[in-house]
Amino acid sequence: MRSIRPVAVVVLASLCALAMPRMPAQQLSNSPELRAKGHILSLTLHAGITGDGKDSFYFNGQPSAPTLRLSPGDQLKITYINDLPAKPLERCLIGPCLDMTNLHFHGLTVSPDRPQDDVLDMMAMPGQSLSYVVHIPKDHPPGLYWYHTHPHGESYQQVLDGMSGALVIEGIESYYPELAGLPEQILIVRGRSIGRGPLAADLAQRVHLGSNACGGESEAPSEIFTVNGALRPQIELAPGERQFWRVVNASADRYLDLQLEGQTFEIVAMDGMPIVRHDTNHRTRIANHVLLPPAGRLEAIVTGPTAEAHEHLISRCVDTGPEGDPNPAMILADIVPQSRPESTHKISKRHVKPDFGTLDLAAEEKAPPRFTVTFTEDDKGFYINGAKFAPDAAPMVHAKVGTFQHWRIVNASAELHPLHIHQVHFLAYAENDKPIAEPLWLDTVNVPTGGTVDVIMDFSDPVIRGMSVFHCHLLNHEDKGMMAKILFE
Numbered sequence: 001m002r003s004i005r006p007v008a009v010v011v012l013a014s015l016c017a018l019a020m021p022r023m024p025a026q027q028l029s030n031s032p033e034l035r036a037k038g039h040i041l042s043l044t045l046h047a048g049i050t051g052d053g054k055d056s057f058y059f060n061g062q063p064s065a066p067t068l069r070l071s072p073g074d075q076l077k078i079t080y081i082n083d084l085p086a087k088p089l090e091r092c093l094i095g096p097c098l099d100m101t102n103l104h105f106h107g108l109t110v111s112p113d114r115p116q117d118d119v120l121d122m123m124a125m126p127g128q129s130l131s132y133v134v135h136i137p138k139d140h141p142p143g144l145y146w147y148h149t150h151p152h153g154e155s156y157q158q159v160l161d162g163m164s165g166a167l168v169i170e171g172i173e174s175y176y177p178e179l180a181g182l183p184e185q186i187l188i189v190r191g192r193s194i195g196r197g198p199l200a201a202d203l204a205q206r207v208h209l210g211s212n213a214c215g216g217e218s219e220a221p222s223e224i225f226t227v228n229g230a231l232r233p234q235i236e237l238a239p240g241e242r243q244f245w246r247v248v249n250a251s252a253d254r255y256l257d258l259q260l261e262g263q264t265f266e267i268v269a270m271d272g273m274p275i276v277r278h279d280t281n282h283r284t285r286i287a288n289h290v291l292l293p294p295a296g297r298l299e300a301i302v303t304g305p306t307a308e309a310h311e312h313l314i315s316r317c318v319d320t321g322p323e324g325d326p327n328p329a330m331i332l333a334d335i336v337p338q339s340r341p342e343s344t345h346k347i348s349k350r351h352v353k354p355d356f357g358t359l360d361l362a363a364e365e366k367a368p369p370r371f372t373v374t375f376t377e378d379d380k381g382f383y384i385n386g387a388k389f390a391p392d393a394a395p396m397v398h399a400k401v402g403t404f405q406h407w408r409i410v411n412a413s414a415e416l417h418p419l420h421i422h423q424v425h426f427l428a429y430a431e432n433d434k435p436i437a438e439p440l441w442l443d444t445v446n447v448p449t450g451g452t453v454d455v456i457m458d459f460s461d462p463v464i465r466g467m468s469v470f471h472c473h474l475l476n477h478e479d480k481g482m483m484a485k486i487l488f489e
Ligand SMILES: [Cu+2]
Pocket: 416, 417, 418, 472, 473, 474, 477, 478, 482
C-alpha cells in the first residue's frame, strides 16, 4: 500500500536528506535507556509532532523513544500525554487522522485490562493523557519486546512515523551464560517513505535498493529501512568479535529477511522467547538469514567479519505475493571493523531463576483446530473470518484461561499476512500441513499466501484475563479491518 503522506512533507524530508553531504557515514545512535529503581520504572512520555510534520514520541523534551529495561517482578508506570494537534496534519488510511493515541506493550505477558496493556478502552484524544501501570510477572520470560501506539485506523501512520521503542525484560543470560560480558546492540528497524521522483531515487541509491522485484508485486518500492533512526549507519564490530544483537522489526508493514553478509546468526531467542526455555535439546539455532515479519524480534550472537570484508547488514528481497507490497533487498547498515568503545552496554550477570517448561502438547497438536482464523481481502477492505473490526463488536472468540489450544491460521489471499495476538505466545508447529522441524514459540507468525499455519496458543497464564485482540501486523491491513476481539475468561 502506498503512503498517502502529503506531498509537501515528503519533499521537505527528502530535501533535508539531500542537503547532507553525499554518502555521509552515519553513526549508529542509541536511545536513552531507563531502568527500574526499587522495582518501579516511572516516566512521562509525550506524543507530539516533529519539525517535518511526523508523529513522534517525546521524552525529556526530545523526539525520542527511550529503551525501557525492566526485570521480572517490576512495575512500569507511564504517564502518556497526547500533545498531537487537535487539527491533524496527516491523513490516515480510512479518512482524516483524529490524532488519538495509546500504547501497546507488544508480546508482554501482562493483563489486557486498564491500566495495563489495553488498546480497546484506553485512548487519548489530543490534550488528554493516559496512566499506565503494567505489572511484569515474576515468572516473565526474559527477552526483547517493544512498545508502539495502537489506535485502530491510525496505527499504520503513527508506527510508520516512528512511534515505537524497545523494551527489554532482563535476565536472558541466566538461560545463556555465554552472553555475560558480550557487548549488546539494540537495533530498531523502522520503515521510511521515500516518495517519488529523483529525490526518492537518491535515497534508494544510498541503500542499494533492489530494483528487481522478487515476487509478483507490481508497484514501485516506496519505503526504505532505517536503523535506530539513521539511514545506513555504521555498526562497529571488530574481526572475530562476538556481540549480542537484539533486533526488532518496527516497520509498519514491511518484512525483514535479515542477513549479516558472510556470517551466521546464532539465534538465542525469537519474539522475546529464549529458545532453550522450551527446547533444552536445541539451545540455539544457526541461520544464514532470518525472516522477521513486522513486529518480529531476533536475538542472536554475531561474529565480526575480517577487516577486509566490508560486509553489510542487509534485508533480502521478500516475495510478498502477487497482491503484496514491494519488499526489495537493501542495505541496512555497514559493518566497520573498529572495536566498540568501552562505554557500550555489556550484558551483566543477574540472578533470574530459569524456568524450563517441558510441555506435552502432542495430543492438542493432533486434535482438530479449536478455532480457525481466515484472512481475506477485497477492494473494500481486509477481513478476519469475513468480518471487519468494529470497536463495539462482540468478541469473535472466547478462550478459557488455563488452556493450550490448537488454532489454525488460513491465508485465503494472494499476499502475506503476519498474525499477532496480544499478550500470548504460541508454538508454530506446522506450515501448509507439514511439521516444522524445530518449532518456535512466537507472538507474530507469517502465514504464506494461500497457505496455513498451525499453532498451539498458550492461554495458561492467569494474568491474561479480559478483552483483547488478534490481528494482521501489516498495520495498513489492521487499520482497514483485519483485527478481531478475543475474550480470555
Ligand atoms: Cu495483512
